[in-house]
Amino acid sequence: MIAYHFPPSAEVSGALRTLGMARYLGESGQQVVVLTPRALAYPRRDPSTLGMVPSSCEVVRTFALDIRRHIGIRGRYPLWLAQPDRWSSWWVSAVRCGMRIVARDKPRVIWSTYPIATSHLIAASLHKRSGIPWIADFRDPVAAPVGQEKRLTAKTLAWVERETVRQASACVFVTQGARALYEARYADIEHGPFVVIPNGFDEEAFSGLAWAREPVPKAIGEPVVLVHSGVLYPRGRNPEAFFRAISSLLSDGRLVPAALRVILRASGSEPMFAKMVARYGLGDVVELAPGTDRGSALAEQSAADGLLLFQGSEFNAQVPAKIYEYFRVGNPVLGLVDEAGDTAALIRREGAGLTANILDSEAIANRLLEFVDGIRQASFKPISRDAVMHYSRRAGAAQLHELMDRLAPV
Template sequence: MAPKRVLMVAYHYPPCRGSSGLQRTLSFTRYLPALQWEPIVLSATPRAYATTGTDQLGDIPPSVIVRRAFALDTARDVSFCGRYPGWLAIPDQWISWSLWAVPIGLRLIRRYKPAAIWSTYPIATAHLIGYVLHRLTGLPWIVDFRDPMTEVDPVSHKRFPADPRLFRARARIERIAVTRCTRAVLVTRGALKIYQSRYPEVPADRWALIPNGYDEDVFASIAQVDPEGRRHRQRVTLLHSGVLYPTPDRDPRQFFRAIAQLKKDGSVSAETFRVILRASGSEGLYRESILALGIEDVVALEPAIPYRAALSEMMNVDGLLLFQGRDSNPAVPAKLYEYIRAKRPILALVDTDGDTAAILRESGIGSIAPLDSEEAITSVLRTFLDQIKNGTAPVAGDDCVKRHSREWGAKMLAGLLDEIARRQ
């Protein structure tokens, strides 16, 4: 069979750094060619990214066509003394990307004749670009929502995004995408239920679920871990790899207080325990809390490192940390799948009713405590450390690991594309 082509509109793509979302698009472009689909990637110029690195450029297959459209970060490139016109950041700070991406996308479509367009959130402008290209060409359009574009807390009625202008703009794009697309893809069961409830008029067969995952090819390229060396360490090391937020969604400060309590009662010390927060962001705020609690000899704020080095670090520590508040119950951090593949014990500070907790329970792994309870975290952390020391902390088995690979997700996407192509 001759390969078919798909135009993939994705803001996050190497050399971008700092977003776990780029791994989803990158893995699709790695695995789709073997499934008879040739990706054509329409992304942004590297100058638009806050952080770049060359370490994953080599992961882009040579056969994949990549075109980059000029883009600015309004908050960084158009601001004066930290202020900028609000309309230049609606529906997001990268709306300028659309001005160049649409004509480049049209040229790509005329030249390569893809069978479908695929666009991916969390940059709302990507869906705007996908919609315009769909309207101008009539090509089928797959909308990769991943997580909901807008959210309303059923208890507090708080909205995300909080800015009313952003909320209205993204809600409009979301409705256009759901009602005009060929297929709408979510990454968790909770997010899928939200959308099905929000848009009951949409046919059931328009919805699809393609979870995130880990990339086995990348893990296979990492040097093997020495479990014997790890078992003989005197100090237990826990790691969180990625961005945290000083908001209820991923706020580590109750965790800091739990550590301070364990240190106070002599359960841990700098000689027996260490926590690494890798590339957490908001370091100034967290450092202030850490110093105030007197745990600076236990908790280390470390800078970002290349992707493979970050995965290797996950595989070499004694335990891995997840932070997720109740507001994000329908979401699953992409790093969870990499944590599962790393086969290390997981301490998940998450709500027990969320999708993240459900995956951990189904996999038979993870110690769970609510993110906002110092008392509960203290108790669970104490038990978790004891399990690590005596070797009883559960880790994912091989069958569980395989179910969460990105290659499997690419097969699901190829299935959607095949179905769409047959209907044309």
């Protein structure tokens, strides 16, 4: 398994898919070796995350530089050195070490995961030299950077993507929309099967949390607590229309401040969002809460009355990994989305809550009132346990195991 994001990288969310696949493939009797960079490559490190690595998994770390941090001067660096990304130097050590692993273990398959495109280049080299089947995992569609100065990187990423699709034995996507996007984009070339394995959730993370019970009506006078956990962006996941909707409801008296409490946990860009909260007069309603450990974040979601999701049209072919954790928590979801996207379709299909256009404050206001009223009346029912477990990473690893058996029968 070739993955840039892996402990001790502080970007834990990027590592969870690899960790889950490694853990559950190991439990099914597969020998798993993860090829990843040394800690030097990570902009932020968290040694405590090393405890998340399964004991059955062998981890091999090789030399890699972050061009911007290690070679750049005041953040500037020759762009040609950072093709297809800032960790391109990893290719040299990883291919050399990977071939030693191939000679030693004779693995059944090679698995690599985006969004660090160098991991796919490493896998392509090992696949070409060894003939071992290669599964290319696209956690997100390859996004081309914008701006004139990024034209070279956009061209390189497009080439990497096309060659990955052409050479890989199979490509894995996390949504149906992403698979359809790639089927249309590469209809002109012969390629291996395209398979969907959702991001999913890890049941072990919920070991201290009970399954959701049937909801009970909210006591009069108690505020409805809504939580969003994770990063928000100025584009695609911008909460401003949501803030405007709450402000409108407060202004016309359809909602009183004591009736609602919104917690945005570890949202990033807090100074910008704090200005929005102040501008719309929401200091008594909206809390911009700092980051916390994963266990505490899941406990907070479980204790909340409802969960928030922001996913605009920029991410229509993607589904945020947190939605599967939301499903496992069992509380209703208010999805502020593009109605044509995969996230909106998933919420509707599973009956997980309500959706509204992320850009339409009036639609959000109406849906928010409906959502709050539904919580107070206990009208939202949790998704069934069987349906939820379909999205577990154990189930995802079983799908990957089936794909391995198709590509490399024992």
